[in-house]
Amino acid sequence: MNIAVFMDRDGTINEERGYLKTPYDLSILPGAADAIRLINKNQIKAVVITNQSGVARGYFSEEVVERVHMKLEELLKEKGAYLDGIYYCPHHPDFGPPGYRQRCNCRKPAPGMLEVASKELTIDLSHSYVVGDKASDIELAHRVGAKGVLVLTGHGKDKIGSLHRGSKSRPHYIAENILAAVNWILLDLQVK
Numbered sequence: 623m624n625i626a627v628f629m630d631r632d633g634t635i636n637e638e639r640g641y642l643k644t645p646y647d648l649s650i651l652p653g654a655a656d657a658i659r660l661i662n663k664n665q666i667k668a669v670v671i672t673n674q675s676g677v678a679r680g681y682f683s684e685e686v687v688e689r690v691h692m693k694l695e696e697l698l699k700e701k702g703a704y705l706d707g708i709y710y711c712p713h714h715p716d717f718g719p720p721g722y723r724q725r726c727n728c729r730k731p732a733p734g735m736l737e738v739a740s741k742e743l744t745i746d747l748s749h750s751y752v753v754g755d756k757a758s759d760i761e762l763a764h765r766v767g768a769k770g771v772l773v774l775t776g777h778g779k780d781k782i783g784s785l786h787r788g789s790k791s792r793p794h795y796i797a798e799n800i801l802a803a804v805n806w807i808l809l810d811l812q813v814k
């Protein structure tokens with residue numbers, strides 16, 4: 623069984639710019655490529671999980687999402703890092719045409735994307751980690767028995783107050799950015 627670091631995309635790996643409608647607006651945050659390279663070096667699966675309800679809302683197509691992901695992989699490759707998987711949820715419970723408008727099992731904090739990744743990449747979720755800038759990322763970690771790390775990039779800084787209140791979304795660790803998050807994860811794995 624593999625261990626994974628599941629990473630949110632917008633505000634965690636790349637700059638949060640609202641809905642990303644073109645690959646040209648993709649800009650990787652400082653330390654993100656280093657963080658992913660560290661994950662790669664330690665034989666841990668590096669997996670992106672991202673809610674892209676902009677598809678359901680009609681802001682952009684799934685083809686655009688795929689193009690953004692190709693660009694992301696290209697930028698990471700230039701820095702010697704790679705992703706083992708990218709999963710996205712195009713749905714929204716209230717917006718969009720049938721098919722896209724649904725109460726799916728993949729929109730975070732629902733566990734669907736992690737469940738599929740776990741099967742496809744043979745991942746032990748209970749020893750894995752979720753890193754993200756929103757309460758939904760941390761709540762997802764709790765739902766699957768993983769550890770959640772909140773990053774203070776993207777929306778992370780605004781969320782910090784509310785995250786301490788509910789145990790459902792209390793992070794195991796709060797990190798300045800994704801690189802600090804991964805450094806903590808590597809230490810945490812050694813402690814076990």
Ligand SMILES: [Mg+2]
Pocket residue numbers: 630631632633634754755756776777
């Ligand atoms: Mg985010």
